[in-house]
Amino acid sequence: xxxxxxxxxxxxxxxxxxxxxxxxxxxxxxxxxxxxxxxxxxxxxxxxxxxxxxxxxxxxxxxxxxxxxxxxxxxxxxxxxxxxxxxxxxxxxxxxxxxxxxxxxxxxxxxxxxxxxxxxxxxxxxxxxxxxxxxxxxxxxxxxxxx
Amino acid sequence: xxxxxxxxxxxxxxxxxxxxxxxxxxxxxxxxxxxxxxxxxxxxxxxxxxxxxxxxxxxxxxxxxxxxxxxxxxxxxxxxxxxxxxxxxxxxxxxxxxxxxxxxxxxxxxxxxxxxxxxxxxxxxxxxxxxxxxxxxxxxxxxxxxxxxxxxxxxxxxxxxxxxxxxxxxxxxxxxxxxxxxxxxxxxxxxxxxxxxxxxxxxxxxxxxxxxxxxxxxxxxxxxxxxxxxxxxxxxxxxxxxxxxxxxxxxxxxxxxxxxxxxxxxxxxxxxxxxxxxxxxxxxxxxxxxxxxx
Numbered sequence: 001x002x003x004x005x006x007x008x009x010x011x012x013x014x015x016x017x018x019x020x021x022x023x024x025x026x027x028x029x030x031x032x033x034x035x036x037x038x039x040x041x042x043x044x045x046x047x048x049x050x051x052x053x054x055x056x057x058x059x060x061x062x063x064x065x066x067x068x069x070x071x072x073x074x075x076x077x078x079x080x081x082x083x084x085x086x087x088x089x090x091x092x093x094x095x096x097x098x099x100x101x102x103x104x105x106x107x108x109x110x111x112x113x114x115x116x117x118x119x120x121x122x123x124x125x126x127x128x129x130x131x132x133x134x135x136x137x138x139x140x141x142x143x144x145x146x147x
Numbered sequence: 148x149x150x151x152x153x154x155x156x157x158x159x160x161x162x163x164x165x166x167x168x169x170x171x172x173x174x175x176x177x178x179x180x181x182x183x184x185x186x187x188x189x190x191x192x193x194x195x196x197x198x199x200x201x202x203x204x205x206x207x208x209x210x211x212x213x214x215x216x217x218x219x220x221x222x223x224x225x226x227x228x229x230x231x232x233x234x235x236x237x238x239x240x241x242x243x244x245x246x247x248x249x250x251x252x253x254x255x256x257x258x259x260x261x262x263x264x265x266x267x268x269x270x271x272x273x274x275x276x277x278x279x280x281x282x283x284x285x286x287x288x289x290x291x292x293x294x295x296x297x298x299x300x301x302x303x304x305x306x307x308x309x310x311x312x313x314x315x316x317x318x319x320x321x322x323x324x325x326x327x328x329x330x331x332x333x334x335x336x337x338x339x340x341x342x343x344x345x346x347x348x349x350x351x352x353x354x355x356x357x358x359x360x361x362x363x364x365x366x367x368x369x370x371x372x373x374x375x376x377x378x379x380x381x382x383x384x385x386x387x388x389x390x391x392x393x394x395x396x397x398x399x400x401x402x403x404x405x406x407x408x409x410x411x412x413x414x415x416x417x418x419x420x421x422x423x424x425x426x427x428x429x430x431x432x433x434x435x436x437x438x439x440x441x
Contacts, residue, residue, distance in 0.1 A: 010204050045162070049169045053176075057193040058200070059280045060287075060314055060321050064176030071173060075166035114181050116283075116329055123282055 004031050004141065005051055013058055023122075025130040028055060029103055030137050032070055033096060036077040037084050038141075048074030062114050069106035073099045089135050096134045100127035191292065194316030201287065201319070205275050269303075269418045270294055275319065284310075284327035284351060288417055291318045296419055299379055303418040307385035307408030308332065308373055312419070324411050325386065326351045334386050335374040339364055342374050345386055351411040354387055356403040361394045363401060371405060381422055 008028040032048045052067030059066070077084070077099055084095055104127055180190075272290035290296050292315045300312040302322050310330065313323040323330050328349040334356075335342045341364060345354045359365060369389040375382025385408040393402040 006200070010200055013201060013204050040162075045165045045169055049173070052173070053193075054197070057190065057197050060285060061280060062177055063180040063190065064173040068170055068173035068177065071166060071169040075162060078162055110177060114177065 005047065009051070009054055009058065012055065023125055023129055025126055025133050026100065026103070029070060029073075029100065030096070030130055030134065032074055033077045033099060034137060034141055036074045037081040040078045040081065044078065045071055045074055062110065065107060065110040068110065069103045072106055073103045076102070093131045093134050097127055097131035100130045103127075191315070191317050194319060198318055201275060269420045272320075272417050272419055274415050274417060282349070283329075284324040284347065284349060284411070285313065286322050286324065288320050288322055289318070290419060291316045291320050293317055296320045301380045301420045301422070303384060303420060304409045304414040304416070306410050307387065308380060309409040309411065309414060309417055311379060322417065324351065325407060325409070326354060326411050332380060332386060333374045333376040334371045336365065337370040337372050341365070342376065345371060345405055352406065353390070354405040354407055356405060357400065359401050359403060360399060361396065361401045365389055365392050365401065365403060367392055378422070381420055
């Protein structure tokens with residue numbers, strides 16, 4: 001669990017060309033959702049909160065921003081987990097898309113409330129990419145955990 | 148927020164409780180971080196914790212650069228050498244008059260009690276190969292509070308003004324580029340001394356001058372230099388050149404694009420500059436008091 005979070009955190013700061021940078025999916029957020037859905041006892045809200053805090057420090061934004069967004073959406077994912085688990089992959093992607101959009105919205109809101117609004121449209125692309133990446137993440141995590 | 152239903156496991160009330168707890172904690176952090184300055188120390192500590200991750204991400208790229216540098220051919224090195232020699236010749240030619248000019252400038256400054264600060268010493272930092280937020284123009288540099296870097300310090304690169312220090316960690320610091328949408332820098336036009344403020348756009352290739360009237364004497368190609376007003380930046384360093392001036396007669400302000408002088412998206416080495424506070428003003432020295440050179 002800690003390993004997957006660390007890898008995702010490293011992916012979050014991996015240098016990418018400027019064009020791809022805006023399209024970078026929130027890897028750590030996806031990993032947190034995965035643990036919230038798969039086994040909230042292992043990960044759960046503490047993982048969500050502290051991963052969010054790590055993102056705040058690494059991205060150098062106001063402390064607590066990502067933590068708040070991840071906690072809220074992590075709680076939602078945990079609450080829906082029994083239903084999400086029996087969903088088909090397509091519906092899972094849709095739910096993840098909703099969660100990621102909610103996550104971006106909380107970030108957007110905190111950005112605005114703290115006086116650094118980022119109004120570029122490209123920030124709303126990340127949920128799309130993230131949702132498309134969900135099946136890949138799930139299969140990779142399953143493979144790794146079966147070992 | 149979705150309603151939390153009770154499940155057979157009976158853990159959902161705990162979930163709601165913990166969710167509210169963590170959210171309150173996060174909100175408290177946001178407010179404290181925004182309103183007060185007490186979190187600086189904590190953030191500094193946390194940034195030390197984050198350092199290994201950043202190093203781990205940057206190291207393969209650094210390793211690759213090192214490898215590429217160490218296996219360059221003799222021919223490439225020779226070409227490099229002759230290019231550098233040519234550059235050095237030009238630079239030395241320009242430098243010949245520098246001492247005299249500087250002395251003259253200081254004399255003139257003293258004459259009119261100028262308050263513009265003078266560069267005293269500098270330290271070179273490397274940009275770390277780490278992407279910060281994709282939507283803000285910031286870079287992470289491998290010099291921090293341990294090297295005496297302070298918040299608000301001016302940062303230059305070989306071409307001109309790069310930005311200023313936005314946040315300081317123990318080992319690293321975050322530099323906000325002049326092109327960040329939240330950044331503004333006092334400038335003047337070198338040709339006629341017209342003062343204004345250059346504002347970032349969020350695009351590394353473009354700044355803008357939003358506060359000049361349509362009648363202002365600005366033409367494309369004019370050089371913009373720092374005015375030194377406000378005391379943050381040393382005076383006289385190039386910020387950019389005017390790229391385009393659009394004058395709409397129905398508007399009172401002109402729409403002016405500036406091409407930044409610094410290589411904002413390419414520079415690897417940055418100069419952190421310390422300013423000598425003007426002698427006329429008895430200012431307290433900056434937080435991390437610079438040790439006078441010599």
